[in-house]
Amino acid sequence: MHVVVLVKHVPEPTATWSFADDLTLDRAAVEGRLSELDEYAVEQAVRLVESGLDARITYLTLGPAKAVEGLRKALSMGGDDGVHVVDPAVHGSDALATSLVLAKALQHTGFDLVLAGMASTDAEMSVLPAMLAERLGVPQVTFGGDLAVDAAAGTVTVHRDGDDATEEVVAALPAVVSVTDRTGQPRYPSFKAIMAGKKKPVQTLTLADLGVAPEQVGAAAAGVVVRSVAVRPPKQAGQVVVDDGTAAAVVADFLVARGFA
Amino acid sequence: MSDPAPQVLVLVETVPADPATGRSGTVRRPSLEQLTVARRLGTPAALVCGPADDDVVAVLGQHGAATVYVVDAPEVGGYLVGPKVDAVAAVVDRGDVGCVLVTSNPEGKEVGGRVAVRLGSGIVTDAVDVQAGDGGPVATQAVVAGQWLATSQVVRGVPVIAVRPNAAPVEPAPVQAVVEKVDVTFAPSSLGARVVSRTPRATTGRPELTAAPVVVAGGRGVGSAAGFAVVEALADALGGAVGASRAATDESWYGHQFQIGQTGKTVAPALYVAAGISGAIQHRAGMQSARTVVAVNKDAKAPIFALADLGVVGDLHTVLPQVVAEIARRRA
Numbered sequence A: 001m002h003v004v005v006l007v008k009h010v011p012e013p014t015a016t017w018s019f020a021d022d023l024t025l026d027r028a029a030v031e032g033r034l035s036e037l038d039e040y041a042v043e044q045a046v047r048l049v050e051s052g053l054d055a056r057i058t059y060l061t062l063g064p065a066k067a068v069e070g071l072r073k074a075l076s077m078g079g080d081d082g083v084h085v086v087d088p089a090v091h092g093s094d095a096l097a098t099s100l101v102l103a104k105a106l107q108h109t110g111f112d113l114v115l116a117g118m119a120s121t122d123a124e125m126s127v128l129p130a131m132l133a134e135r136l137g138v139p140q141v142t143f144g145g146d147l148a149v150d151a152a153a154g155t156v157t158v159h160r161d162g163d164d165a166t167e168e169v170v171a172a173l174p175a176v177v178s179v180t181d182r183t184g185q186p187r188y189p190s191f192k193a194i195m196a197g198k199k200k201p202v203q204t205l206t207l208a209d210l211g212v213a214p215e216q217v218g219a220a221a222a223g224v225v226v227r228s229v230a231v232r233p234p235k236q237a238g239q240v241v242v243d244d245g246t247a248a249a250v251v252a253d254f255l256v257a258r259g260f261a
Numbered sequence B: 001m002s003d004p005a006p007q008v009l010v011l012v013e014t015v016p017a018d019p020a021t022g023r024s025g026t027v028r029r030p031s032l033e034q035l036t037v038a039r040r041l042g043t044p045a046a047l048v049c050g051p052a053d054d055d056v057v058a059v060l061g062q063h064g065a066a067t068v069y070v071v072d073a074p075e076v077g078g079y080l081v082g083p084k085v086d087a088v089a090a091v092v093d094r095g096d097v098g099c100v101l102v103t104s105n106p107e108g109k110e111v112g113g114r115v116a117v118r119l120g121s122g123i124v125t126d127a128v129d130v131q132a133g134d135g136g137p138v139a140t141q142a143v144v145a146g147q148w149l150a151t152s153q154v155v156r157g158v159p160v161i162a163v164r165p166n167a168a169p170v171e172p173a174p175v176q177a178v179v180e181k182v183d184v185t186f187a188p189s190s191l192g193a194r195v196v197s198r199t200p201r202a203t204t205g206r207p208e209l210t211a212a213p214v215v216v217a218g219g220r221g222v223g224s225a226a227g228f229a230v231v232e233a234l235a236d237a238l239g240g241a242v243g244a245s246r247a248a249t250d251e252s253w254y255g256h257q258f259q260i261g262q263t264g265k266t267v268a269p270a271l272y273v274a275a276g277i278s279g280a281i282q283h284r285a286g287m288q289s290a291r292t293v294v295a296v297n298k299d300a301k302a303p304i305f306a307l308a309d310l311g312v313v314g315d316l317h318t319v320l321p322q323v324v325a326e327i328a329r330r331r332a
Ligand SMILES: Cc1cc2nc3c(=O)[nH]c(=O)nc-3n(C[C@H](O)[C@H](O)[C@H](O)COP(=O)(O)OP(=O)(O)OC[C@H]3O[C@@H](n4cnc5c(N)ncnc54)[C@H](O)[C@@H]3O)c2cc1C
Pocket: A036, A037, A121, B218, B219, B220, B221, B222, B244, B245, B246, B247, B248, B259, B260, B261, B262, B263, B264, B265, B275, B276, B277, B278, B279, B280, B281, B282, B283, B286, B296, B297, B298, B299, B302, B314, B315, B316, B317
């Protein structure tokens, strides 16, 4: 079985972010890391194999040269190999184009199960797994709280923790599954594992390798154009009172004055 | 410009009727907010996937939906997302839809994302405002953990916009709604993820978290599951919903479905009370669109105070019950 985990190299969440002149996130200006939410997908893939699933684990990333660091981090947690799609034409791509490239890359690698995190910690759209399922014509099960693969039956079973209900969902493989940050703490690789991860093969692919034309991606192909970005105006610092037994009355007055009580 | 304005299709979220209690079906508030947005952009139309009883159709008409498309097939509830994508695509295929609006929650975004792929359209998610503009709707998004505001326009295909709850007011705009039943042939690949069991959660009796006008949230400072009683008491005094930080949900003091933040819910209530929450960036990502913030925290240096319109440096277990008592006293 071939498990392909989508990983994204993202700006460090605590870094100060800025936007470049073309209104894209200035990724070169900040430290990056493997998206914390993707680590949960990596962890689940590695655990599947540890619990006896006969599978090869490939990590797939799309991003600039630096994004290989994300692959290396994932490879240090376990798994077999990495695929890095890197092409200058990709810069400025929207979710549609990103999903196109990743779908082509998945067709290139082949897959039985695609695993992803619940969102990226930078773009936060959470639409990519669904878009990939649409493009690949395979089932999607997102926001899985756990997953079990039955290789003989060719199915994946996932529990979802929804707002109104908890659900058990079964999908036939091949399928796209995303997992939440409640699936289990990602492991912290040892020094030895980090060194081993560095030796695992990483293949680099361009758009041409995938049969994607440059004009299908990038800013020019985008279905959405950003018209402006601005830092949200900082809130006026409000009143702070130290409770000396009278704070509750201040709060109640405030709530009444604003029509909340 | 003599053509009627194109339809703006709202994918409606409903709470189906409950035959056991005799409660009729209702429309979730964010869908009504999207009908307000739809009126700004064109002629509002609604799509209900599942049963649309008379009450649901009437409410949609009261809020401006002249056409209510209904796709009532068992597939809609039996499989994840796919059948709804087919339903939206089937209505758009009829030809007069100029824009599709969905709720910016996990399901809405996934339906929207797949519809966008199928139509070759651009998609904007997490819109906190949408206005008509030259060349199509202009959506405002809060990006990068909510620290930046961006405006965007879809420039390809039928725009698909996922709108956050509380992005627009609910406004009555009565029209006579006409129901059109739509037969959809579901694609085999849309029937791939089968829901084999579904266990409904007990309802809390409080307003729904993402739509609630008031949210009272507790964090690690609450200290225990039992400690949440003081948070609930203040929420009830204010008619609000209860939320929690990830620290509190990770400890299982409160249900994960109430977590606010990057990996939980995004809320934008008129009032947010943060009790025993430090205000980490991932938490703020889920609440910084709140209009008024009150924070109660023992630590005067907690980052949450930077967002607070009113901050109390104190023990929440002392302050919250006193606030409840003060409110009751003023009402008496
Ligand atoms: C990828 C990722 C995603 C995340 N997603 C989320 C998310 O969706 N939501 C989220 O909330 N967090 C999220 N986090 C976690 C986040 O970083 C913080 O760890 C978390 O928000 C802290 O919760 P807290 O404020 O309740 O706890 P703490 O940071 O421990 O703060 C507790 C606060 O309570 C105060 N306090 C203690 N006792 C009292 C008392 N008796 N009275 C008054 N005040 C008291 C303390 O002074 C302190 O300020 C995420 C983290 C990561 C890495």
